Amino acid sequence: GAVVSQHPSRVICKSGTSVKIECRSLDFQATTMFWYRQFPKQSLMLMATSNEGSKATYEQGVEKDKFLINHASLTLSTLTVTSAHPEDSSFYICSASLAGADTQYFGPGTRLTVL
């Protein structure tokens, strides 16, 4: 089956620093990747939809200047949390899908802790 990886799996950073999270589709080309955020004991909330070669589409309430998304190739999307603050501490999960496909493949998630 299709595999999606995320790196790093866990990151701790100081307030004010920027953190980059990578999402890779390992054995397929993903035309679309999605980024979700999950706070403790809550569900996954969609942050943005990323299409290769075009600007990401952000959900309402998600600051595009704070959460920079780059989908530079069909196998890689990156999420950069800029000037991170403690309230950005969360579990960030990406998923990837093929064009026109119903199935999304989820990465294992990245746990971000901002001190």
Add this chain to the structure above:
Amino acid sequence: SQQGEEDPQALSIQEGENATMNCSYKTSINNLQWYRQNSGRGLVHLILIRSNEREKHSGRLRVTLDTSKKSSSLLITASRAADTASYFCATDQAGTALIFGKGTTLSVSS
């Protein structure tokens, strides 16, 4: 915005019992999927049911879909302690992101 709403929010049962979780959604869908998430871990895809399907089985899992009521149920039969996890339903329209429900936390004690 969240579309799915799971019911109950929390469920505690004994090993061997069946667990039933329900999910309701608001708009028309292409598919409905169920996922499991162990504490602090990633998502595990359990089953996908298409909008034109009414019931689907996979091992000890049984999923039903009633599009007229905009609801789905997940039944886990003969539950085990290893089934302890959070369960989420997720819906999508064709080619869109998944919209997740709030989840049901299942606790199975031995």
